[in-house]
Each structure stands twice: as structure tokens, then as C-alpha cells.
Amino acid sequence: MDNTRKEWLLNALMALALFGVPLWALMANEPFIITLATRIAILAIAAVGLNIALGLGGMVSFGHALYLGLGGYVAGIAAHHAFNGTPILAGIPGTNQMLVIWAIAMVLSGAIAAIVGALSLRTSGIFFIMITLAFAQMGFFFTLSWPAYGGEDGLPIFVRNQFPGLNTARPWDLFLISYGVLMVALVIFAMLRAARFGAALMAIRQNPDRAAAIGISPFGIKLVGFILSGMITGLAGAMMADLTRFVSPAMMAWTMSGELIVIIILGGVGRLFGPVAGAAILVGFEVFFGGLTEHWKLWLGLVLLAVVLFARGGLIGLIAGRAQNG
Amino acid sequence: MADPVLDLRGLSRAFGALKATDDVSLTLMPGETHALIGPNGAGKSTLMGLVSGKIAPDAGEVWLEGQNITGLSVAKRAALGLGRSFQVSSLIPEYSAQRNVMLALQARQGHSYRFLKPVMRDRGLRDTARAILARVGLDARASVEAAVLSHGERRLLEIAVALALKPRCFLLDEPMAGLGSEGTARLVSFLQNLKDEAPILLVEHDMDAVFRLADRISVLVYGRIIATGTVDEIRANAQVRAVYLGEETPA
Amino acid sequence: MTLALFLEQMLNGVQFGLMLFLMSAGLTLVFGVMGLINLAHGSLYMIGAFLCAAIASATGNFWLGLAGGIAAAAAAGALIEVVVIRRLYARDHLDQVLATFALILILSEAMRLIFGPFPLYLNVPPVLRGTVNLGIVDYSLYRLALIGFGIAVAVGLWLLITKTRLGIRIRAGESDREMIAALGVNIRVLYTVVFALGAALAGLAGALVGAIQSVQVGMGEPVLILAFVVIVIGGIGSIKGAMVGALLVGVIDTMGRFLLPRVFATIFDASAAAGTGAALASMLIYLLMALVLIFRPKGLFPAHG
Numbered sequence: 001m002d003n004t005r006k007e008w009l010l011n012a013l014m015a016l017a018l019f020g021v022p023l024w025a026l027m028a029n030e031p032f033i034i035t036l037a038t039r040i041a042i043l044a045i046a047a048v049g050l051n052i053a054l055g056l057g058g059m060v061s062f063g064h065a066l067y068l069g070l071g072g073y074v075a076g077i078a079a080h081h082a083f084n085g086t087p088i089l090a091g092i093p094g095t096n097q098m099l100v101i102w103a104i105a106m107v108l109s110g111a112i113a114a115i116v117g118a119l120s121l122r123t124s125g126i127f128f129i130m131i132t133l134a135f136a137q138m139g140f141f142f143t144l145s146w147p148a149y150g151g152e153d154g155l156p157i158f159v160r161n162q163f164p165g166l167n168t169a170r171p172w173d174l175f176l177i178s179y180g181v182l183m184v185a186l187v188i189f190a191m192l193r194a195a196r197f198g199a200a201l202m203a204i205r206q207n208p209d210r211a212a213a214i215g216i217s218p219f220g221i222k223l224v225g226f227i228l229s230g231m232i233t234g235l236a237g238a239m240m241a242d243l244t245r246f247v248s249p250a251m252m253a254w255t256m257s258g259e260l261i262v263i264i265i266l267g268g269v270g271r272l273f274g275p276v277a278g279a280a281i282l283v284g285f286e287v288f289f290g291g292l293t294e295h296w297k298l299w300l301g302l303v304l305l306a307v308v309l310f311a312r313g314g315l316i317g318l319i320a321g322r323a324q325n326g
Numbered sequence: 327m328a329d330p331v332l333d334l335r336g337l338s339r340a341f342g343a344l345k346a347t348d349d350v351s352l353t354l355m356p357g358e359t360h361a362l363i364g365p366n367g368a369g370k371s372t373l374m375g376l377v378s379g380k381i382a383p384d385a386g387e388v389w390l391e392g393q394n395i396t397g398l399s400v401a402k403r404a405a406l407g408l409g410r411s412f413q414v415s416s417l418i419p420e421y422s423a424q425r426n427v428m429l430a431l432q433a434r435q436g437h438s439y440r441f442l443k444p445v446m447r448d449r450g451l452r453d454t455a456r457a458i459l460a461r462v463g464l465d466a467r468a469s470v471e472a473a474v475l476s477h478g479e480r481r482l483l484e485i486a487v488a489l490a491l492k493p494r495c496f497l498l499d500e501p502m503a504g505l506g507s508e509g510t511a512r513l514v515s516f517l518q519n520l521k522d523e524a525p526i527l528l529v530e531h532d533m534d535a536v537f538r539l540a541d542r543i544s545v546l547v548y549g550r551i552i553a554t555g556t557v558d559e560i561r562a563n564a565q566v567r568a569v570y571l572g573e574e575t576p577a
Numbered sequence: 578m579t580l581a582l583f584l585e586q587m588l589n590g591v592q593f594g595l596m597l598f599l600m601s602a603g604l605t606l607v608f609g610v611m612g613l614i615n616l617a618h619g620s621l622y623m624i625g626a627f628l629c630a631a632i633a634s635a636t637g638n639f640w641l642g643l644a645g646g647i648a649a650a651a652a653a654g655a656l657i658e659v660v661v662i663r664r665l666y667a668r669d670h671l672d673q674v675l676a677t678f679a680l681i682l683i684l685s686e687a688m689r690l691i692f693g694p695f696p697l698y699l700n701v702p703p704v705l706r707g708t709v710n711l712g713i714v715d716y717s718l719y720r721l722a723l724i725g726f727g728i729a730v731a732v733g734l735w736l737l738i739t740k741t742r743l744g745i746r747i748r749a750g751e752s753d754r755e756m757i758a759a760l761g762v763n764i765r766v767l768y769t770v771v772f773a774l775g776a777a778l779a780g781l782a783g784a785l786v787g788a789i790q791s792v793q794v795g796m797g798e799p800v801l802i803l804a805f806v807v808i809v810i811g812g813i814g815s816i817k818g819a820m821v822g823a824l825l826v827g828v829i830d831t832m833g834r835f836l837l838p839r840v841f842a843t844i845f846d847a848s849a850a851a852g853t854g855a856a857l858a859s860m861l862i863y864l865l866m867a868l869v870l871i872f873r874p875k876g877l878f879p880a881h882g
Contacts, residue, residue: 060671123874130809131870134863141859147852194444196432203418210416214433215404258678301682308676
């Protein structure tokens with residue numbers, strides 16, 4: 001079996017497992033497992049976003065927690081005002097509708113990503129890593145010291161936001177929403193990667209000088225990639241806030257940015273289902289080893305180190321071999 | 327007389343105290359192959375950088391088909407029709423030969439901001455790329471990754487990518503570098519016909535190839551052009567002979 | 578606001594800046610010479626603080642603790658350089674970020690395993706307790722000593738880099754790796770020494786700061802991020818840039834937190850205004866870094882050309 005078919009089979013298995021396990025949990029009345037699967041799905045969406053910038057475009061953003069947090073605060077602030085019946089700004093009411101919140105989260109994340117990207121893409125290498133980190137840190141410290149929405153205590157969402165036709169208070173319904181959005185995000189990623197835009201973006205990652213010499217300006221393509229990337233991660237942030245019914249500056253912490261990168265590396269950089277595999281590994285590791293020892297992060301560190309040093313390509317690379325670019 | 331396709335006017339560029347390019351003026355006329363030769367360190371790479379837009383000049387201008395392109399980026403110049411090949415093969419390593427050519431076709435059309443239709447389902451792009459690969463004799467290797475191609479095949483793919491751009495002029499930077507005598511002979515006979523599509527500014531070390539291909543030759547020494555003329559004029563030029571004495575002997 | 582308070586905050590800023598310099602010097606050397614981004618530099622700071630606190634409390638002697646902290650950090654640095662870091666020099670920045678991120682997880686948990694989950698406390702040595710009168714302000718003697726320490730180490734480092742054989746090799750390594758190989762210098766050993774030197778400086782900073790903060794797992798990361806801000810502002814690879822950047826960051830951060838809420842409060846006279854001031858103050862240095870990168874993409878003192 002060639003590598004491309006192996007990867008598709010693996011992807012199908014993962015998509016099935018991520019649906020089948022919580023379905024089983026629903027019948028076995030194990031809501032905790034359903035919530036775990038929901039968390040995996042939402043983390044995977046966030047990482048799908050980062051995978052556009054990092055995997056396709058080679059932009060090592062060390063600040064994607066910024067968009068996660070932005071999305072989170074959009075959900076939190078909208079719900080806060082809807083719950084209290086107070087306007088956000090004069091005349092603008094809060095809302096508890098997920099679809100509205102998602103749209104706002106994506107537009108806002110996209111706008112901030114446009115600013116951050118336009119400034120950061122003037123640099124490269126370690127400077128790009130550091131300037132994206134700096135912007136995320138600004139967001140982190142701003143939310144930490146801005147008293148209106150809880151500051152460092154964070155902001156609770158007392159009643160989960162609503163989705164038409166479903167009861168979001170039920171774990172299974174929330175899982176269905178997250179799973180559906182994840183599948184849509186994966187389809188978008190696959191389409192981008194296969195389209196002319198993806199061809200240009202991946203070419204720029206591999207050889208920016210060549211791309212410029214044939215007339216593709218790296219800056220514009222990378223910026224659009226960065227914006228799309230931020231939008232999807234922002235969407236995941238809004239969903240994450242609804243899952244935990246809580247937002248705090250921790251969502252914007254640099255360790256969160258690191259975790260998103262770790263997810264992609266564990267799963268496989270630039271691979272379609274890399275974020276799904278990586279998120280499942282990370283959450284699974286936390287639950288399994290976290291139950292065995294309080295020092296599970298020691299083992300996570302060792303595994304991560306081993307993957308970086310010896311198993312480039314992550315889980316999917318390990319099973320399905322190198323990526324085929326046609 | 328026709329207007330030049332490419333017109334370099336008084337280009338200068340210094341790196342610290344070193345004048346890598348010193349008041350260089352040069353024209354590329356329609357239908358000609360204009361070779362740029364010179365000993366190592368003469369400033370050929372810098373001049374190529376100035377023309378392609380990778381390096382900004384301290385003084386002087388670059389004109390392409392009557393348009394001043396001095397302030398434009400590498401990508402804009404390429405989009406306007408500057409088709410450059412690289413001295414050291416510079417391809418998209420993980421892309422197959424076909425995808426490398428398809429990317430150039432896509433770039434020429436100027437449609438890289440398309441997010442929906444898969445590239446590989448674009449028949450027009452695929453068929454054109456195949457045809458171009460066939461022209462340089464690489465059609466059998468279309469689906470091989472550029473990183474895996476042999477050195478000679480990569481040199482041919484460089485040419486194929488330049489062809490795909492349908493440029494207003496070719497900027498070929500040592501296309502024969504590292505090719506064996508057989509490969510060089512094949513490439514020379516291919517390039518002999520290429521100038522009918524667009525004129526060629528050729529930087530090349532292989533003097534035999536230069537003398538067979540060039541209509542005019544400019545000799546660059548220490549960043550300055552010391553002579554420009556036909557093959558015979560350059561062969562007869564005493565100054566050029568002095569510079570090349572002991573390095574390369576014009577046949 | 579009195580002049581005395583202003584002066585005290587200013588000195589705090591300088592003291593903070595000098596401690597940041599100790600952190601940043603190692604980070605910038607390692608990047609300049611080996612081209613490596615080391616996120617685990619904060620863990621070496623933590624190791625210095627933990628060992629200093631543990632030894633000081635066991636022996637009752639701060640100075641023994643300080644020596645032990647520095648030695649432990651240097652030894653840990655040399656060990657991880659040989660075991661892990663060495664494999665990363667030829668890798669891209671993404672691999673370096675990830676592998677050293679993994680090292681943070683490992684080293685933090687290792688500290689928790691060895692020293693338990695609770696913070697340690699490190700007392701200021703008796704000779705440096707109390708305050709000293711500086712004319713208009715009574716200032717903490719220990720913090721003043723930290724300023725002295727910082728300056729002394731900076732001068733020592735400058736002498737090391739400019740006057741010694743090791744320094745010549747380090748500078749050669751920054752400009753041309755192949756050249757020092759050609760000169761017959763054992764690069765592997767040189768890299769280990771440079772890394773251990775940076776680790777020792779981080780350990781020193783951790784141990785010194787440990788006496789004015791609690792010593793706990795996770796103490797290294799905020800300092801690490803600030804040290805990155807410092808070297809990016811100063812220009813990666815430049816010791817002089819690290820010094821200027823560290824003082825800028827130390828003073829601007831401290832003075833921003835001190836002044837901005839007061840300034841905002843006088844303009845808008847509301848408690849929310851003070852909150853705004855505080856929020857803005859905590860973002861100041863990142864704003865500074867972003868501005869520097871936008872206008873001087875290689876920092877204030879670019880090390881390479």
C-alpha cells in the first residue's frame with residue numbers, strides 16, 4: 001500500500017474513532033469521556049488553524065494562544081453581558097448565540113492576525129518567533145491586568161451559549177457541534193492545501209527566493225495564510241470557552257502557544273490529521289499518565305524530546321511515511 | 327533600430343569599499359543572446375542580483391520594455407516578464423518536476439489567491455506543464471520530486487520553469503554549471519532556438535558554449551564592463567585577451 | 578509622589594535590569610555562538626535558585642548556597658548540552674524551540690520530584706540585611722548589593738570576552754565557525770564551555786533573586802520570556818545589546834508599573850483609569866520589543882553585519 005493511501009486510511013480511522021468512542025460513552029453513560037473527546041476536537045481545531053501557518057507556510061508562530069484567548073474572551077464577554085442584560089458598549093447587547101459569537105471571534109481574530117502578521121512577517125527566523133510571542137504576551141498581560149472582565153481571576157460563563165436545534169448543556173450535543181466544526185475545519189485545510197493558494201504557500205515555505213523569482217510575492221501569500229490561521233484558532237478559542245464555561249488569561253499564556261505547536265509536532269507537521277492525532281495524544285497522555293503519576297509532565301517532556309530528536313514527522317509520519325506532494 | 331527589451335543604465339553597487347558593480351550599462355535587444363562573461367569575482371552575481379531585484383542598486387536604473395522597474399520587488403519584476411534561472415538549482419524540493427512547472431504557470435497567470443479548486447485537477451495547468459517538460463526532455467521524470475532529480479535534470483527543470491513563465495526576456499545564470507560535455511551540448515542546441523521566443527541574457531563560464539550561443543558578448547572585470555561586441559570583436563580584443571590570459575584561452 | 582519613592586523605583590529598575598542581564602548574557606552568547614534558541618535557560622535559573630536555597634538552609638550559609646547554586650546550574654548546563662543540546666545545533670528553530678520546551682517540562686518536574694511541591698525560602702545573608710541611607714532614600718542593602726554584583730559580573734564578562742583566550746575563541750565562533758575549526762580549536766568542548774558559562778550566569782541570577790522571591794517551580798519562565806525580550810531588543814548575539822536591552826527592560830517595566838497608573842489616575846480620576854494604566858504598563862516592554870523589531874528588525878546592536 002502506498003503512503004498516500006495509508007494516510008487516508010489512518011485519517012478515516014481517526015475520524016471514526018473520534019466519533020465512535022464518545023458514541024459508545026453516550027450509551028455507557030460516561031459523560032467524562034464525551035467531554036474528553038470534545039476537548040480533543042476543539043484543541044484539534046485550534047491546531048488545524050496553526051497548521052496552516054506552521055505546517056503549510058513554515059511560519060513558526062509562538063503566539064497563537066493570542067487568537068485562542070481572543071476567541072475565548074469574545075465568548076465570555078458576550079455571554080457575560082447576555083447573562084446580566086447589560087450592553088457591551090452603548091447599544092450593543094451581549095449574545096448567547098454560538099453562531100454569532102463564532103462569527104465575531106473569527107472576524108476579530110482575523111483582524112488582529114492581520115495586524116500581527118503584517119508587522120511580524122517583516123522579520124524571519126528567531127525574530128518572527130519572538131515577535132509573535134511578544135504580541136501574545138501583550139494580550140496575556142492585558143487580560144491579566146484589565147479589571148473589567150475578571151483580570152487574573154478570569155471570567156466564568158454561567159450558562160453555556162446556545163446552538164440552534166441542540167441542547168448545549170448536554171455533553172453529547174456539544175460534542176456533535178465540536179466534531180462537526182472540526183470536520184469542516186479539516187475540509188477547509190485540505191482545500192486550501194490542494195488549491196493554488198496552498199501550492200504557493202507551501203512553495204514559499206520551501207524556497208521563498210524561487211517563489212519570488214517566478215512572480216509570487218511571499219509576503220502577501222504568507223499574510224493571508226497567517227490571517228486564515230488566526231481565524232480558525234480564534235474560533236476554537238470561543239468553543240473552548242464554552243466547553244470549560246470559563247475564560248482566563250491562561251488561555252493566552254505562552255505555554256498554551258507552546259502546547260499548540262507540540263500538538264502539531266506530535267501528530268505530524270503539515271499533515272491533514274496531524275492536529276487530530278496530536279490533540280488525542282496530548283489529552284490521552286494527560287488523562288492516562290496523569291492518573292498514574294502527578295509527574296506525568298516529566299514523561300510528556302521525554303516523549304516530546306524523543307519525537308523531536310528521533311521521529312520527525314510525528315505519529316502520522318511514523319505510520320504513513322513522508323508526505324506526498326504530487 | 328528596435329528598442330531594447332532589457333536596458334541597464336549606469337548601475338552601481340558597492341559593498342563597503344568593494345565596488346561590486348561599477349557604472350554598468352548594457353542592453354538586450356529583441357532576438358539576441360547577449361552573454362556576460364568575466365573572471366571569478368568580476369561581479370556577475372551582483373549584476374544578476376541587481377537585474378532580478380534581489381539587490382538594490384546605489385545608482386542607476388533597470389528598464390524592461392520601456393518601463394523603469396528599478397524600484398520593483400523580485401516578484402513584481404518576474405510578473406512583468408523577467409524569467410530567471412538560478413546558478414545553483416533553486417527549485418521547490420518537495421514538489422515533483424511537474425508541480426514545479428505548474429507553480430510557474432500559476433504564477434504567470436497571476437492567480438495564486440484561489441482557495442477552492444485543487445491544482446492537480448486543473449487540466450490546463452497540468453497539460454501545459456507536461457508539454458513544457460517534454461520540450462526539455464524531462465517528461466518521463468514529471469512525477470519525480472525535484473530533490474531526487476539528478477543534477478543535470480535539475481538544470482533542465484530550471485530551464486523548464488523559466489519557459490513556463492513565458493518571459494519577455496530570459497536571465498540565465500550559468501545554466502551549464504556542473505553539466506558534463508554531453509549535457510552541455512544538448513543544452514546549447516536547445517538554447518540556440520530559445521532566443522526566438524525571447525532574448526537571453528546569459529551568464530556563463532563555459533567559453534565554448536558562450537562563443538556558440540552569443541550574438542554579443544560583454545566582458546565584466548572588477549565590476550566594470552571593459553568591452554562589448556560580437557564574438558569576433560571580443561576574440562580580437564587585446565584588453566580581453568590580457569584579462570583572460572592564463573585563465574581561459576579563447577579558442 | 579516623592580522624589581525618594583521615584584529614586585527607589587529607579588534603583589529597583591536598575592537592579593531588575595542587571596539580573597535580567599545575567600540571564601540574557603548566557604542566552605545571547607548561546608545564540609550568537611551556536612545559533613541555538615534555548616527555552617530551557619529559565620530552568621537553569623530555577624536550578625540555581627533551588628540548589629542555593631537547599632544548600633543555604635542545610636548549612637546555614639548563604640555564600641555556600643550561592644556557590645553551590647552556580648556550580649549546579651553550570652553542571653546541569655554542561656550535562657544537557659552534551660546529552661541533548663548538541664544534537665540541535667544543525668536543526669531548524671522549530672526543533673530547537675520544541676526540544677528545549679520539552680526540557681522545561683522535564684527539568685521542572687525533576688525539581689518537583691526532588692524538592693517537593695512547596696516553595697523554598699532563601700534568606701538574605703545577615704551582612705546584607707537592612708537598609709542603607711542614600712541621602713534622600715533608605716534603600717535595601719541586599720538590592721544595592723545585587724546592583725553591585727550585576728555590575729561586577731558584567732565587567733568580568735567583558736574582560737573574559739575581550740581579554741582572554743577563551744573570549745577570543747568565543748568571538749571567533751560568533752563570526753566564523755569554520756575558521757575556529759581551522760585554527761584547531763575543539764568546537765565541541767568550546768560549545769559545552771560556552772553553554773555551561775551561560776548556565777552558570779543564569780544559576781547565579783536565580784540564586785541571587787531567590788532571596789527576594791520565593792523559590793518555586795515555574796519561577797524561570799517569566800524571567801526567560803523577559804530575557805528573550807531583552808536580547809531581541811538588544812540584538813541577538815550581542816553582549817553589549819544584552820546590557821542595554823536589560824537595563825531598558827528593567828527600568829521601563831518597573832517605572833511603567835509605578836508611574837502609568839498614577840499618571841492615568843490624575844488624568845481620568847477614576848479607579849478604572851488606574852486599571853487601564855496597570856494594563857498598559859504590563860504591556861509596555863512587549864510594545865517596546867515590537868516597535869524595535871518593526872523599525873530595527875535585527876535589534877539595536879545587530880551582532881552580525
